[in-house]
Amino acid sequence: MFSSTLLAVASATLASAHTIITYPGWRGNNLLTNETFPYGMQWLYPCGGMPTTTNRTFWPTTGGAIAFQPGWFSGHSTAFIYVNLGVGNEGPELRPDLAGPPNMSHPMINPFQIIGPTKNPYPGTVCLPQVPLPAGTTVKAGDNATIQLVELALHGAALYSCVDITFAEPGDPRIPLINETNCFNSTDIGAADIYTLTMRESGSTIASPSAAAPALQKLAAWAYVPMLVGGMWALL
Numbered sequence: 001m002f003s004s005t006l007l008a009v010a011s012a013t014l015a016s017a018h019t020i021i022t023y024p025g026w027r028g029n030n031l032l033t034n035e036t037f038p039y040g041m042q043w044l045y046p047c048g049g050m051p052t053t054t055n056r057t058f059w060p061t062t063g064g065a066i067a068f069q070p071g072w073f074s075g076h077s078t079a080f081i082y083v084n085l086g087v088g089n090e091g092p093e094l095r096p097d098l099a100g101p102p103n104m105s106h107p108m109i110n111p112f113q114i115i116g117p118t119k120n121p122y123p124g125t126v127c128l129p130q131v132p133l134p135a136g137t138t139v140k141a142g143d144n145a146t147i148q149l150v151e152l153a154l155h156g157a158a159l160y161s162c163v164d165i166t167f168a169e170p171g172d173p174r175i176p177l178i179n180e181t182n183c184f185n186s187t188d189i190g191a192a193d194i195y196t197l198t199m200r201e202s203g204s205t206i207a208s209p210s211a212a213a214p215a216l217q218k219l220a221a222w223a224y225v226p227m228l229v230g231g232m233w234a235l236l
């Protein structure tokens with residue numbers, strides 16, 4: 001299934017880095033751009049323009065693997081990756097019999113950055129072998145849900161892909177096995193943790209000391225430069 005997906009997509013449009021979920025599957029090929037989706041289908045929240053599907057994949061109630069290929073189009077030398085879960089079927093879809101989750105607001109991982117080899121399209125797979133359920137979520141075998149993969153591009157817009165799943169007990173033979181052929185990290189795609197540094201606490205009028213100290217020192221160093229070269233304050 002993995003290689004046939006690759007072939008199908010390779011022969012599809014190479015329009016403009018988009019993502020393909022290679023495990024546990026995806027809703028379908030949403031890499032296209034046409035008159036209905038003039039900016040490209042995959043930019044559409046929540047699932048890149050693909051409606052809920054009924055050919056669901058079984059996935060463990062205790063969490064499981066997610067593998068994807070993030071480098072299908074250009075412009076994604078780096079990107080942020082998010083994985084979310086949507087549960088329930090009260091979503092506002094046009095076909096009530098096919099309604100998916102009302103939202104995809106339940107993060108399964110801390111977002112991280114991928115570091116690609118180039119800004120041009122690149123091959124390669126990233127696999128997260130054990131993605132847990134969102135904190136506080138309890139599910140049982142037979143429940144349906146949707147996993148959403150978000151690739152946040154350098155300019156802040158996001159690409160969406162989803163896979164519809166049905167939960168099964170770990171070890172259920174209907175869960176596709178993972179092994180080194182469908183769950184691996186390609187060496188050409190690096191990864192980085194994402195940190196934030198508080199500049200100013202909410203409710204505070206002064207910068208937090210930890211962030212402010214180096215910033216103020218830097219400012220002071222700058223202020224001295226024009227004084228040394230003759231007081232050209234206009235440069236500041």
Ligand SMILES: *[C@@H]1O[C@H](CO)[C@@H](O)[C@H](O)[C@H]1NC(C)=O
Nearest residue numbers: 025026027028029055056057
């Ligand atoms: C579901 O069917 C669509 C349409 O045939 C296909 O593109 C997609 O890969 C299938 N998804 C899964 C998880 O098998």
Ligand SMILES: *[C@@H]1O[C@H](CO)[C@@H](O)[C@H](O)[C@H]1NC(C)=O
Nearest residue numbers: 032033034035036037041049
């Ligand atoms: C664009 O592609 C989508 C998905 O295949 C399809 O539903 C839609 O009808 C297409 N639009 C046009 C104008 O061909």
Ligand SMILES: *[C@@H]1O[C@H](CO)[C@@H](O)[C@H](O)[C@H]1NC(C)=O
Nearest residue numbers: 053054055056142143144166
């Ligand atoms: C899960 O979805 C399938 C169709 O994709 C549906 O037949 C089944 O009734 C759903 N199960 C539950 C518990 O809603």
Ligand SMILES: *[C@@H]1O[C@H](CO)[C@@H](O)[C@H](O)[C@H]1NC(C)=O
Nearest residue numbers: 086087088101102103104105
């Ligand atoms: C998101 O969906 C869940 C059900 O999956 C619901 O309990 C929750 O209230 C929803 N959150 C928002 C912000 O709509």
Ligand SMILES: *[C@@H]1O[C@H](CO)[C@@H](O)[C@H](O)[C@H]1NC(C)=O
Nearest residue numbers: 175176177178179180181182
């Ligand atoms: C890996 O698992 C897939 C099923 O998910 C199977 O088709 C394939 O043969 C397995 N490969 C190896 C090397 O065990």
Ligand SMILES: *[C@@H]1O[C@H](CO)[C@@H](O)[C@H](O)[C@H]1NC(C)=O
Nearest residue numbers: 126127128129183184185191
């Ligand atoms: C792939 O890389 C990610 C990010 O560093 C890591 O969380 C994951 O465990 C790696 N997967 C494998 C199969 O080693």
